[in-house]
Amino acid sequence: MIRLCMAAVLLALSAARPAYAGAQTDAGAVPALPPAQAPTCHAATPLDRSATDLNDRAGWTCSNTDWRSNVPAVWLRFEADGWRGDEAPPRQFFSRIARFQSISFHAIDADGTVRSARHTEADAEPFASGPVFRLPLPAITDDTRLLLVRIEAPHSVPLLTEARIAQDPAAAAWPQIDLMLLAFVMGMLVLPMLFDISFFMVLRERFVVLHAAMVAAMMVYVLTAGGLASAFVTLPVALMAVLGPLSYAMGAGLSALFLIAFLERGAQSRVMRRMTFATAWFTMLVPGFFALQLDATQPFDDIGYFVTFLPYIAVISAAVLEAVLRGSRSARFITLAWLPIIIASVERLLRGLGWHVGPASLDQMIYIAVGIEVVVISLAIADRFLALRRERDAALTEARMLEQISTRDSLTGLMNRRAIEARFEELLAQGFDTFALVDLDRFKAINDLHGHQVGDAALVACASAIRATGDRDAVAVRLGGEEFVVLLRGQRTLERAEALRQAIPIRIAKEVPGLDLPVTASMGVVMLGDAGHHKMTFTEFYARADALMYEAKASGRNRLAYERLTVFGMAPERRRQEDQAA
Structure with missing residues (x-):
């Protein structure tokens, strides 16, 4: 089943590759793709600032710091040095999938000529090269010395930090090994679903249903936040931008409910159990609300989404630690399963807040952590299944003994x-x-x-x-x-x-x-x-x-x-x- 899922995903990804990526020259060699160019400077402005107001370097931040998404508009500056010479001029703009109101391009020539184009969120086209979308640029010529990009009402810092321009969209593609890893993780998520169905048919326990719901949420997350959905179907950028963080919030909340149901009796104090339950619903409701990225919440939903995950990380860590100290066997499995995903989530949180800037490939950490989590938790459920089976067998044996005592004559062994x-x-x-x-x-x-x-x-x-x-x-x-x-x-x-x-x-x-x-x-x-x-x-x-x-x-x-x-x-x-x- 895992191999079939991987094969289907990789086949769809290979079919979705741009033709340029595999084109042959007359000599039979595969040409190298022109590299993608990152912005040299960025600036946060009110909506009334125009391209002519930002034609010089005044007001620009030309370092990888001070990225903000809680502003009306963010400008990105691309210098002509990035495409002059023998390299072909850029034709595509691409960035991480996130919500925005519009993106405007202004190609400024040396003689002051400006060619502009404006695109709304609905114009953005996601494609199967990772969690990215693309938009066409206005004509870039040898005389173009500057490209200014205005992103109105951005909802995400990575939408800004990971923005690139390139001659061909294949330059936006993740390395093949990253895509194979993502396909493998997606295949790994299928197996726990089959386990959960099999376990629930035998063991009618609530934690099995909660784990199946967790896995379903993570599957949606990998499909949308990882961009795999674009290999099978074209979804609007707005929908993919919402489904990714929303499914992550739902999965996190369900994992807290799973923790309550999965831990052995006595592994949590009453206070910690109540805190975990409250945190579960808080995480699904509050970060889940910010994940919708409404127009009215644009000034604060990006920061709000990540900050409101801090109570979840603190409470869940404390709950697992308490259970481990109380001798819970299940808590030791959960520690092994959730520590990588907590570390990867903290890194993603810091990057989402703009506290540090890193490449999109860092997201592979969280997908690997998701794969580790589902495998270890599946083993934990199997271990718990065997433990519960032993407990039930012992209980049935005791019940039969009690029944025999109550229905059998103790001296002769005959029925009473x-x-x-x-x-x-x-x-x-x-x-x-x-x-x-x-x-x-x-x-x-x-x-x-x-x-x-x-x-x-x-x-x-x-x-x-x-x-x-x-x-x-x-x-x-x-x-x-x-x-x-x-x-x-x-x-x-x-x-x-x-x-x-x-x-x-x-x-x-x-x-x-x-x-x-x-x-x-x-x-x-x-x-x-x-x-x-x-x-x-x-x-x-x-x-x-x-x-x-x-x-x-x-x-x-x-x-x-x-x-x-x-x-x-x-x-x-x-x-x-x-x-x-x-």
């Missing part, structure tokens, strides 16, 4: 009364229509003569006898004391119940030696003819089976009493007792 009552209706619907109540005969005498330890061993042996039948169509339950219930389904349930009852004394005698007399069992059995249409509850079944069991005991113990119920009227057949000699 609570469990059978909860599942009784379901089991009846599955065909378990025979209810057999088992009670050990004279069990109190065993406890009195041999002690409760031997009595417990007899109960365990009874449960083992019930389980040892291996009957898959039988469900065994210990109700309490020496009472057991066996639910049966299928054919010959009465005969199987009797075989089970007869197996109990044998098993107890085998596993509990030293008893004076065999431990027999009495059983009461209720058989329902049509379990799918029964109207009886567990309590009603138990009451009938209990009465039958006591009837068996009254008849001499060590025997079975049963009745078969019919659906209509629940009339029982004649009760019978089957005994087994002791």
Whole structure:
């Protein structure tokens, strides 16, 4: 996927290259492009200053300092020394994509002739050579000694500092390695989106959605601020100028919300959590508003955008540091991911404020930092995913243990009364229509003569006898004391119940030696003819089976009493007792 994205971007970029860049001479050699020329001086003026007022060097700043965008107009001065000689005169003006009201060009010849041209923001043409746009210059001749450029209502210092003129727009293109790097970063952003989708399908956590939104914002930022969008579609300069800083503000705010959701519980104090939450929304709203670069905010939106990022940098740095000091594993990943992007953002902030001037290639720092961030955070999410999975597995294991404790008899391991009552209706619907109540005969005498330890061993042996039948169509339950219930389904349930009852004394005698007399069992059995249409509850079944069991005991113990119920009227057949000699 990454390779496909890179290939598509680079193919589009190569297709968008001007023909001059690859033209061959008659000798077959590729001519070198004339270098782009930077302005020699600049000046900030009111709107009423004209080109004739600035025809000399008075009022100009001829150094790379004192750049300001919060003024009505900025003039750039290009000297004729930059294109005289054998080099072809410039034909194009280009600069970093940013908002402005208009750009006027004044080509002044030695005899005082002035050729002027004025272009609005809508005339600017972005092209796939980085985050730049171009405008045609008026005719520059051998007699032209000066080119003055007036940029009205600029919204960005880099729009001024990175302004250039050249004979061919290919001179504005970033080096091929920079474009490949940008394409690679864009491809890297696709992979975390796929990870987030995959993780969210398994792990319905809010931080996965927030990270996906962060990545989407960074993709918009790379496409617009990096100029990659021009390789695929021609967007207005005004739209690209707004989308770049706006997506960065949105991504920064979302990253703060991601931090809150991603850190482990206890990694943030309550105060820091609230500060981080407030900073997230402040960053999306305030720098986001300045990113719109409205006409009314032109005198201060450039400075306002960068200055209002300072609280974000301070709060996020403090929040991550606090989490690291509290031992957060996730915070260590975030530190590694966000430190490069914070450093690159500070450099971009200083350059945006005009505190230092550097080439546009410095922006590669922030794109590299974005690539590092998405890779490391994706690893962090994968690590957190495994940690949460381990926690959930442990919780599920504990829940199963608690469920087993609450639904299983601790002595015998059979289901308890609570469990059978909860599942009784379901089991009846599955065909378990025979209810057999088992009670050990004279069990109190065993406890009195041999002690409760031997009595417990007899109960365990009874449960083992019930389980040892291996009957898959039988469900065994210990109700309490020496009472057991066996639910049966299928054919010959009465005969199987009797075989089970007869197996109990044998098993107890085998596993509990030293008893004076065999431990027999009495059983009461209720058989329902049509379990799918029964109207009886567990309590009603138990009451009938209990009465039958006591009837068996009254008849001499060590025997079975049963009745078969019919659906209509629940009339029982004649009760019978089957005994087994002791």
